[in-house]
Amino acid sequence: MSDETFREFVVARGPDLTRMATLLCRDRSDAEDLVQDTLASAYASWRRIEAAASPEAYVRRMLVNRHVSWWRRHRGRVEPRADVPDVATADPTDATANADAVRRMLRELPPRQRAAVVLRYYADYSDNQIAETLSCTEQTVRSQISRALASLREPAQDGLTERTPS
């Protein structure tokens, strides 16, 4: 067990995992719990994960799977951190409005659809990568994303502003 390499991994990848978890979860405290849970599991198996071709992909998959099964289990454990803001404060710009809108819209999606959307449009995963992560077929991935987009079309038109991609 190498604490040092694990620590280096968390320092490097923790922020990204936190961002993804925040997109997957309904609130900040769930996201923190998801990240901490995932990393605690990763720590316990770090020797194996460290040897994997891509520890980052492996841990990301753990996080997404845990998120999906988390909802399946209807877990009640929440360890909120009152001292951490939900998001960094910023001027009320289009970006802030977009961020708020997309979080609201994601909350309305079932977990697997939400995961598929986040993996596709945030992590830029291919159908194949999403299918591997979610343990389903590529056809299922396309179906999940199609349904999600159908659900999001109207609120996205109303809630997300048009602007040049950054």
Added chain:
Amino acid sequence: MTIEDRLRNGLHDAADGVAPIPDLPDAAIQRGRRRRTVRRVTTAGGVVLSVAALATTGAVVANNTGGGSSHKLGVGSHNVGTQHVVADPWWDTWTTDRYYGRVDPAFLAAARPIYDRAAGPEKISVYAAGTNPDGLQWVMFTDPHDGYVMQWLEGHNNAPSYGESSGQVTPDLTWTSWTVPTEATQSNGAATVEEWLIVVGRPGTTTIDYSPDGTTWQPIDVEHGIGVMKVATHTGFPPASAKVRLSDAGGVYATGTPAGAGADANPSDSPPPGTGDATPTPTPSVSPVSTTAPAVSGAR
């Protein structure tokens, strides 16, 4: 601008505003260490028992009461779950070849990274395995690289959930437990979550009883040594004094009392709602696949 573009922008905007978690590396290491430590147990027989504890889920633990006649159920640190599974502490006496619902060999093959270490392909001993009606695949196995401690692995669609790594149980326990899902509960704040108690006994265990108060007993439906009971649709399970007890293959409790003798069965102690309903255990009498995992080979 397409909806996909808007969505992509919105997701990145949302992600950009996420504050980092303070002290995450230290917190993760501490939590990971605690997870490993908390699940280590030395049983009465001196056997180190390790079960993939699904530490993040609701867990019911069974504490040996000392007399060996019954075991107290207690709530783990996380008390919400949909199934509570308790394993017999004498798992090491189990025979292999216990299958409840076919588990696809592909699942075991896909599980290879869990048990196949750098040493290369190796065989694991599968003590029990199954596929639940909701598609959950599970297997209890021992792995020589872990000193033949019992481990639990679950997954779906032949894909093990690597998020649920093996773990160990607390030092003062002779039983352990874990939780697996029974139903999709996607709605936030859903009021009805079914609670199931599943007691995995030794092969041949004929009687498993549950007591909500530690004194009155009610039988749990048993098939192939596994007892299943739908407890309720509340999150307060188990009651503080709840216990379970099991017979051996000869139908005798550890106290020597014949199981089902009725000495402490209480007719007024009606089963909880739903007891005897369709169980979440799979259909029995399926063809065994193999006593070990497929002879996996090749690089990971």
